[in-house]
Each structure stands twice: as C-alpha cells, then as structure tokens.
Amino acid sequence: MRTRPQISQNIASIARVRVGARGAENPVKSLNSLDLYDVRGLLTEDEQMVQDSVARFVDGKVLPIIGECFEQARFPKELIPEIASLGLLGSSIQGYGCAGLNGVAYGLICQELERGDSGLRSLVSVQSSLVMYPIFTYGSEEQKQRWLPAMARGDAIGCFGLTEPHGGSDPSNMKTVAKKKGSDWVLNGAKMWITNGSIADVAVVWANTDDGVHGFLVEQGMQGFDTPEVHHKMSLRASVTSALYFDNVHVPEANVLPKVKGLKGPLSCLTQARYGISWGVIGAAQACLKDVLGYTQTRELFNRPLNHNQAVQLRLAEMARQITLAQLLSLRLGRLKDQGEMQPAQVSLAKWNNVRMAINIARDARDLLGGAGITTEFCPIRHALNLESVITYEGTETVHQLVIGKEITGVDAF
Amino acid sequence: MKILVGIKRVVDFSVRVQVKKDGSGVNTDGVKLGINPFDEIALEEALRIRERGTQAEVVAVSIGPAEVQPQLRTALAMGADRAILVETGEVLQPLMVARVFHELVKRENADLVILGKQAIDDDSNQTGQMLAALWDRPQATFASKVELKDKTLMVTREVDAGLETIEIDLPAVITTDLRLNTPRFVKMPDIMKARSKPLQVLKLEELGVTAAPKLEVTSYAPPPQRVGGKKVEDVTALVATLRQRGIL
Numbered sequence: 001m002r003t004r005p006q007i008s009q010n011i012a013s014i015a016r017v018r019v020g021a022r023g024a025e026n027p028v029k030s031l032n033s034l035d036l037y038d039v040r041g042l043l044t045e046d047e048q049m050v051q052d053s054v055a056r057f058v059d060g061k062v063l064p065i066i067g068e069c070f071e072q073a074r075f076p077k078e079l080i081p082e083i084a085s086l087g088l089l090g091s092s093i094q095g096y097g098c099a100g101l102n103g104v105a106y107g108l109i110c111q112e113l114e115r116g117d118s119g120l121r122s123l124v125s126v127q128s129s130l131v132m133y134p135i136f137t138y139g140s141e142e143q144k145q146r147w148l149p150a151m152a153r154g155d156a157i158g159c160f161g162l163t164e165p166h167g168g169s170d171p172s173n174m175k176t177v178a179k180k181k182g183s184d185w186v187l188n189g190a191k192m193w194i195t196n197g198s199i200a201d202v203a204v205v206w207a208n209t210d211d212g213v214h215g216f217l218v219e220q221g222m223q224g225f226d227t228p229e230v231h232h233k234m235s236l237r238a239s240v241t242s243a244l245y246f247d248n249v250h251v252p253e254a255n256v257l258p259k260v261k262g263l264k265g266p267l268s269c270l271t272q273a274r275y276g277i278s279w280g281v282i283g284a285a286q287a288c289l290k291d292v293l294g295y296t297q298t299r300e301l302f303n304r305p306l307n308h309n310q311a312v313q314l315r316l317a318e319m320a321r322q323i324t325l326a327q328l329l330s331l332r333l334g335r336l337k338d339q340g341e342m343q344p345a346q347v348s349l350a351k352w353n354n355v356r357m358a359i360n361i362a363r364d365a366r367d368l369l370g371g372a373g374i375t376t377e378f379c380p381i382r383h384a385l386n387l388e389s390v391i392t393y394e395g396t397e398t399v400h401q402l403v404i405g406k407e408i409t410g411v412d413a414f
Numbered sequence: 415m416k417i418l419v420g421i422k423r424v425v426d427f428s429v430r431v432q433v434k435k436d437g438s439g440v441n442t443d444g445v446k447l448g449i450n451p452f453d454e455i456a457l458e459e460a461l462r463i464r465e466r467g468t469q470a471e472v473v474a475v476s477i478g479p480a481e482v483q484p485q486l487r488t489a490l491a492m493g494a495d496r497a498i499l500v501e502t503g504e505v506l507q508p509l510m511v512a513r514v515f516h517e518l519v520k521r522e523n524a525d526l527v528i529l530g531k532q533a534i535d536d537d538s539n540q541t542g543q544m545l546a547a548l549w550d551r552p553q554a555t556f557a558s559k560v561e562l563k564d565k566t567l568m569v570t571r572e573v574d575a576g577l578e579t580i581e582i583d584l585p586a587v588i589t590t591d592l593r594l595n596t597p598r599f600v601k602m603p604d605i606m607k608a609r610s611k612p613l614q615v616l617k618l619e620e621l622g623v624t625a626a627p628k629l630e631v632t633s634y635a636p637p638p639q640r641v642g643g644k645k646v647e648d649v650t651a652l653v654a655t656l657r658q659r660g661i662l
C-alpha cells in the first residue's frame with residue numbers, strides 16, 4: 001500500500017515533465033540540408049575553425065579548377081605549397097613543424113578536401129597517414145629530422161608501397177624482398193597502384209626479409225628504382241598513380257625504419273588512413289547532394305520542378321539520411337581515436353559504410369541530373385568515378401566486411 | 415603603433431539570406447555565421463602593415479553577444495595579437511558602434527582604426543565616418559591601397575569617378591573596400607596558438623555607452639522575385655520593345 005502513492009507521484013512528475021517539455025518553447029528551425037543533425041554543433045570551436053579554413057581553401061582554390069584537372073588527367077601540384085602552408089600535411093603530428101591537431105580535426109580536413117576531390121584528399125592521406133605517420137612512429141630521430149619538417153612544408157612528397165601487382169588484398173603474400181649485403185640492403189620486386197609514386201621524393205616501401213617484413217625509405221634517384229606512372233585511368237584522374245620497380249636497389253641501413261617489424265607496421269598506417277577516408281567521403285557525398293538539390297529545384301518537367309515529385313524526394317531524403325548516419329559514425333570514431341580507444345575493426349566498419357554510402361549517392365545523383373550529369377559541369381560523375389578507387393584502395397569493401405565478420409564470429413574467412 | 419580592427423559577426427556571405435515570414439527580421443536559425451568580409455580585409459591590412467616591418471600591435475574588436483567569440487578566435491588565428499569583446503545583447507547601430515570604438519580608441523591610445531566600409535548584413539556604411547567625426551581625426555574611406563610612411567598614410571580610395579589618393583595624418587580611420595587585399599587562410603598551427611592569445615571581455619556599460627537606438631526598423635521584406643526575360647523575334651522587334659519601354 002505504501003508504494004502506490006509513490007508510483008502515482010512518479011507518474012505525475014513524469015507527466016509534468018512531459019507537459020513541460022511540450023509546453024516549452026521549441027521553435028521549428030530550418031535545418032542545414034547537408035548536416036541534418038547539426039553534427040557541426042558537436043565540434044569544438046577549434047575543430048570548427050579547422051573545417052571553415054579548409055572549406056574556404058577548397059571553395060576558393062580547388063573547385064574552380066578541379067573539373068578540368070580531372071578531365072585532363074592532371075594532378076594540380078600547384079596547390080601543394082598552399083596545402084602545406086595551411087598546415088594540412090602531417091597535421092596530427094606534434095612537433096617537427098606540424099600542427100599537432102586531434103583526430104577529429106584531421107577527419108574534417110579530409111572531409112573538406114574530398115568535397116573538392118578524392119584525388120586531393122588522397123595526396124594528404126598518403127603524405128600524412130602513410131608516410132609521415134610511420135616515419136614519426138617507427139623512424140629514428142635522424143629520419144624524423146630529415147623528412148618530417150620538409151614533408152610538412154611540402155618540399156618533399158612521399159608515397160607508400162605495400163600493394164603488389166599480384167594481389168593487394170593479401171599483403172602477407174609479399175614478394176618484394178630485401179637482402180642484407182654488407183652494410184646495405186638490396187631490394188628487388190615491384191609495387192603497384194602507388195599514389196604519388198612518380199612525384200615522390202621518398203617511398204616508404206614494405207619488403208620481406210629473412211627476419212619478416214620491414215619498412216625501407218627508398219629515395220627518388222636511387223640506382224635501380226623506377227616509378228612509371230599508370231595511365232588510362234578512369235578514376236582518381238587528378239591524382240598520380242604509379243608502379244614502383246626495384247632492380248637491385250641499394251638502400252643504406254640508416255634508411256630502414258628501426259622501430260617496427262612485421263605486417264602490423266603497414267597495417268597500422270592503413271588504420272590511420274582509412275580513418276581519414278571514412279570522413280573524406282562524407283564530403284564527396286555532400287557535394288553530390290548539394291548539386292542535385294539545386295538541380296532538382298530548378299529543373300521543370302511535366303510543368304513542375306523535379307523536386308515536387310515524391311519519387312525524387314524519396315531519393316534526396318535517402319541521401320540526407322545516409323550522410324547523417326555516416327557523419328555520426330565518423331565523429332564517434334574520431335572521439336574514440338582521440339581517447340586512444342579506436343579499434344581497427346571499428347575503422348573497417350566506418351570505411352565500408354561510408355564509402356558505400358558515398359558511391360551510392362554519387363551514382364544516384366548522377367542519374368538525377370540526366371544528361372547534364374555526364375559532364376564535369378556537375379560533380380557527381382567525377383565523385384562517382386573517383387569513389388571506384390576509394391572503395392577499392394585501403395582495403396576493398398569485401399576485405400572490410402571480412403574484418404567485421406572475423407570480429408563478430410571469431411573466424412578468419414579471408 | 416596600435417591598430418584596432420573591427421570584427422562583426424554576420425550571416426556568412428555564402429548563405430542565401432531569408433527574411434522571416436512575419437517580416438520581423440532575417441532568419442539566422444541554423445544559418446552559418448562568419449566574419450563580415452570587409453572586416454577580414456581590414457584585419458588582413460593591419461597584419462600586412464605589421465608584416466611590412468612596422469612595430470604594431472593588432473587588436474581585434476567585436477561588439478555583440480558572447481557567441482561572437484569564435485569570430486574573434488578566428489581573428490586571433492589569422493594573426494591579431496589580442497582581442498576585445500564588448501558584450502551586449504543590444505541591436506547594433508552605427509552610432510553606437512562608433513561610440514564604442516571611440517571609447518576604446520581613448521582607452522587603448524590607438525593610432526589607427528581599420529573598419530570595413532560596411533557590414534554585409536545592414537550595409538549601413540556609416541560607422542567609420544561617425545567614428546572619425548567623434549574622434550575628430552581624418553578618415554580615408556573605401557580604401558583600395560594603403561601605404562604607411564612614418565606618421566602619415568597614403569590611401570588610394572575607390573570613388574565614383576575612379577581612384578583618388580589622399581594623404582592623411584595618424585591617428586586616423588580607414589574603411590576597406592573589396593579590392594584592398596585578399597585575406598589569408600587560417601593556418602592549422604595558428605589555430606592552436608590562438609587559444610593562448612588574450613581575449614578580454616568588457617560589458618557595454620563599462621564603457622559608459624548606452625545603446626539608445628536612434629533608428630527603428632519597421633519591417634523586413636525580400637526583394638521582389640525576378641521575373642524571367644522575354645525573347646523577341648528579331649532586331650526590329652527588339653528596337654520597338656526598347657522604344658516602347660522608353661529605354662531607347
């Protein structure tokens with residue numbers, strides 16, 4: 001009997017709260033179509049400033065030229081000095097002329113750059129996560145001093161050689177070998193599909209030794225090192241992709257990354273880069289949605305704007321929904337990263353989900369533009385084509401699905 | 415030398431402004447806000463004066479609610495040495511803003527104040543002129559080029575007839591035009607540094623300025639919808655139409 005009044009009291013207070021909540025002023029606000037959950041509102045002031053600054057750079061310097069670069073298969077290397085002076089290269093590193101930003105800020109940098117083009121984001125991903133990161137994490141002090149400040153200034157460009165021609169998804173089957181000869185190492189083998197390969201001053205090359213996989217800093221101009229560019233690409237056309245060939249290349253001991261052995265070296269770099277990609281592709285998707293929102297508003301068919309059709313709205317709403325989910329996923333992942341809690345399987349989920357989300361949106365946006373969607377005047381076809389690379393590199397979609405499968409079943413099905 | 419620069423928070427230039435349905439103002443819900451573009455140009459010019467070798471302290475000043483602090487932080491990240499927020503929830507009108515700057519000029523012993531020629535929200539184009547009058551110092555409005563020589567400024571101004579170059583003595587007020595410079599991008603390391611730069615908050619009342627608005631805004635309305643053009647058959651029809659409308 002004693003509990004009864006208490007319960008009713010509780011119900012009453014719940015009811016009051018409810019009435020209060022309903023009665024409280026909750027004016028209907030118009031939302032940002034590209035950020036329906038105001039994810040920006042979850043960012044710190046500094047993080048917002050990072051995003052705004054990169055957004056401005058992309059609007060002012062990238063968007064006006066990028067369509068033409070893509071069409072002409074030209075990498076806009078004239079942008080490197082400005083990208084460097086903004087502090088976008090190696091932005092997460094403390095010291096060595098780098099900004100020391102957090103993981104969320106790095107994600108936002110990727111997002112804004114990829115709103116411009118996946119190629120430009122690839123440049124920054126490779127330089128920051130795949131070259132500067134391993135040198136910073138696994139390099140000697142001498143290697144750090146030599147490369148990091150120069151790479152932050154954009155005076156030196158790096159590339160990352162893991163994938164081999166016979167199969168990228170299975171890096172444990174590595175055929176590039178390094179053999180000790182006197183005080184040098186001698187490298188033989190080939191790497192394929194290497195971003196920045198032909199323009200790089202230094203390549204972080206992973207090779208098998210008698211003592212497992214090691215990382216080597218192979219420098220442009222070393223005897224027997226060749227970096228021909230891959231042509232005829234239909235994707236990432238505003239980015240340099242190359243093969244790396246090693247024909248008895250002598251690499252001094254001082255160029256071996258001393259602090260890591262085994263595949264966990266390259267895989268830890270990929271975790272960093274994949275994290276950034278999960279953010280980056282949100283930018284590509286937002287750019288597509290923005291284009292198609294504008295187009296369907298002004299295009300009139302059957303005496304009404306295209307966006308007055310339910311069938312069109314369903315598609316636009318689906319895009320906004322998918323973008324929102326991806327944003328929340330990446331931000332949560334970023335906060336985990338900044339707490340030192342991020343796990344590779346979580347990164348796999350985000351890379352898989354977000355790239356799939358972006359490529360679906362880009363393709364559907366392309367379709368909604370009709371014939372206008374097939375030229376570079378609108379961005380979706382460029383993003384859709386670029387994302388074919390993005391869904392393949394840094395672990396194909398299938399590879400990431402298998403990572404999650406392994407995580408939840410405990411069974412390695414690769 | 416000390417340079418004060420005005421930093422006003424406005425609806426970002428990239429946003430298509432929408433008038434509220436009841437005509438009571440402009441919708442700022444969920445709308446991106448940023449620094450008035452002319453104010454960024456003002457700050458950039460102050461930074462360039464300093465970078466050209468003049469010993470100068472650049473102070474960014476904003477008047478408004480506490481929420482304008484991000485814009486001041488951005489100014490600090492661009493390179494201002496310190497910032498002052500004059501906090502008020504009042505509607506900003508040119509005379510009030512000019513009075514605030516006049517008080518700050520006296521307190522700070524400023525040699526130069528650089529303001530935007532106008533803010534892109536109310537487009538008043540009055541504050542700089544009013545400040546010069548209150549302060550009783552020279553003004554160089556619509557500046558497109560500024561050269562500092564000791565205690566004088568050579569300022570090229572954009573006027574209706576073209577360009578006019580005037581020489582004025584410091585202390586003085588400059589207002590910036592669009593072509594004066596292109597503001598720099600904020601650099602990542604400077605965002606980190608901006609955190610430790612001083613941002614002083616003063617209450618409007620502390621400066622002895624009362625808002626006392628002199629202007630009353632009665633209503634807001636969007637400009638009339640543009641009606642689409644009309645195609646005429648040939649040149650004869652074109653000339654006839656132009657005549658009919660009294661254009662020819």
Ligand SMILES: Cc1cc2nc3c(=O)[nH]c(=O)nc-3n(C[C@H](O)[C@H](O)[C@H](O)COP(=O)(O)OP(=O)(O)OC[C@H]3O[C@@H](n4cnc5c(N)ncnc54)[C@H](O)[C@@H]3O)c2cc1C
Nearest residue numbers: 160161162163167168169193194195389393394396398414
């Ligand atoms: C533009 C571009 C830039 C790149 N940049 C770099 C770089 O800078 N550095 C670098 O090292 N690499 C880079 N890569 C390489 C990229 O990482 C590889 O292409 C990728 O890992 C896939 O390897 P692969 O091309 O050999 O395909 P494969 O591994 O041969 O895969 C072929 C297909 O088989 C599927 N598959 C593989 N294994 C399984 C399985 N067990 N079960 C079911 N399906 C499976 C894959 O998902 C894929 O669909 C780049 C690639 C591109 C396209």
